[in-house]
Amino acid sequence: MNFEYIDTPEALSDFCERISAADALAIDTEFVRTRTLVPQLGLIQVYDGEHLGLIDPVALDDLSPFSDILVNPSIIKVLHSCSEDLDALWFNLKVIPSPLFDSQFAANLLDMGQTLGYANLVEKILDIHVDKGESRTDWIARPLSPEQLVYAAADVFHLLPVYRQIAEQVEELGQTEWVFAESEFLSLKKRAEIPVDLTYLSIKNNWKIGAQSRQALKEIASWRLQQAQKRDMAINFVLREQGMLEVAMKLPENKAKLFQLQTITPKEARIHSDILLELVQKALNTKPEDCPPRIQRLTDFNDYKKALASLKDVCEKLAQKHDTRVEVLASKKQLNQWLKWCWFEIDELDSIQLQPDIVSGWRRAIFAEELTRLFKADGGEFYALRSL
Template sequence: MQYDLINTKDALHEYCAKISEAKVLAVDTEFVRTRTLLPKLGLVQVYDGEHLGLIDTVEINDLSPLNAILADTKVLKVLHSCSEDLEAFRANLGLIPSPIFDTQIAAGLLQIGPSIGYANLIEKLQNVVLDKGESRTDWIARPLSTEQLRYAAADVYYLLPAYHQLSEQIESKGMTEIVLSEVACIGQKKTHTLPPEYAYLNIANAWKLSPKSRLALKLLAEWRLQRAREKDIAINFVLKEQVMVSIAMKLPSHVAQLSAIDGFLPRDIRQHGDHLLQLVSRASQADESECPLKIKRLIDFREYKKALSDLKQLCQEVSKANDIPIEHLASKKQLNQWLKWCWFEIDETEKMKLKPDIISGWRASLFTPKLRTLFNNDTGRYHALRDL
């Protein structure tokens, strides 16, 4: 397995010229995300079947030649389990590559294995056992060892032949558009973020809180997410969720009460205590009419179990009619996402300006007509706050 380490601007231009005629490229990333909110890109691996390049995104400041290739819609990019890679590309290069063929999605459609890992897929398809010993490498530290570079190179060296094996079967089943559309939907989600004022919707046990505690949680969660984004700090390193919920429940009015909250470190109290107390004070003094609506749960809806059962039955019918594995059609989480979108006055998916997965992308034509009939305020079995 031969590869070139590309760590200068000139070398990058030369390498990108070599692969400029390729129609298909295997691509992977290596990044680090420990205390940061966003991933820090260390390498981008690219292979066209002849030239394998390990592009050092730490050493090279101008990555525009790579960006041009990744953004070229005439070049198919092949990745495996691409969700985090897309996040790394968006955070570091400011783009989402397109189009993308994801070999994990393809393997799932072909029933090789649900959410199969790269190493397992390569072992199944090519009878090659990959060394995963460098998976916890610090990809930002320099220099990278030969072992680290070989590990990174293997992630695209075997990916390209895996694509050729899978794509032939996917094409024969007429599922190529499903694979491409699924990744496009994943990419779209990466470009839509939840507005900070709705960050409290994601907090476990928020439904238990009283009106003023809900307002306190809303203000605290909004501040936490804004600070995480401004400083690029993982949100639980800004303020742990369990600490935030405890503050909202107890509504402390002075520092001594903050200090009594389990898990709230003295360092964090010194740094943020005064500001957090101001937020809590705002909530404590607010009129209940200013507080967020009670947070609903699906199990609070009388018709939830029956609706979920009907949706699962619908999935079985669609699966059978279209020869698509049912586990790839819609998970329970995706069905719940649909029900929340239909029934919740304040819905996370809507606030992100997205639609539920089962009425997006390739699934839309399969599900939308049937869902219009089932969830219809006039003649349907279930009500819906939003129109399809």
């Protein structure tokens, strides 16, 4: 396995020119995301079947020649379990590969497993063992050892021949479009940003608190994210979620009460006491009717269990019709996502102008008719605040 290490603008330009005529590229990324909000990109591996390059984003300030490759519509970009790679590329390069073929999703269509790892896929398809010994490497540190570089190169060297085989099998099923559409919809979600003032909706146990506590949680969650963005710090290193929720629940009005909270460390209280007390006071000065509405849960709805059972029946019926497995069409989480979108007064999807997974991308044509029958704002078996 031969590869080239690319750490100069000239080498990058030359490499990108050589791979620009490829029909498909196997791509992987190595990054570090321990204390930072944004993943720190440490290496980009690319293979076209002839040229294998390890691009060093630490050494290169301008990666635009490779960014152009990523969005070239004539080249299929192949990644395995691509969600975190897309995060790394989007945050660092502000591009997302397209068209994109996720080999993990394709393997799921072929009934190889819903979350089959890269090493297991290579072994299953090529009967080759892939060493994962360097997976815990600090990819930002330099220099990288020869063993680390070989490990990184292997992640794309085997991916391309795997792609050739499973792409052919998916084509025989008539589901190639599903793979590309799934990746395209995931890319849309990666680009979307939930408004800062709605980040409190994702905090666990937020439904337990009253009106002014919800206002405090909204203020604190917004502040925490803004601090994390400003300092490029993982949000729990700004303030842990449990502490944030306890502040909102207890609404301490002075430092003595703040320091008595069980889930706020003395260090957190000392550093953030002024702003936390300011945000608590702001919430206490807000009239209850002006605070965020009560946070809903699916279990609050009398029809929830019946509706979920009906959706599962629909999935079974559609899976048989389209000769696939229920797990491919929709998970329980995706069915719950649809119900929240139908029933909740405030839903995160509305804020980013996206619809639920089961009525987006390739799934829409499959589900739309059945869901319209079940959920209509003007009638139907189940009430909905909105309909398709």
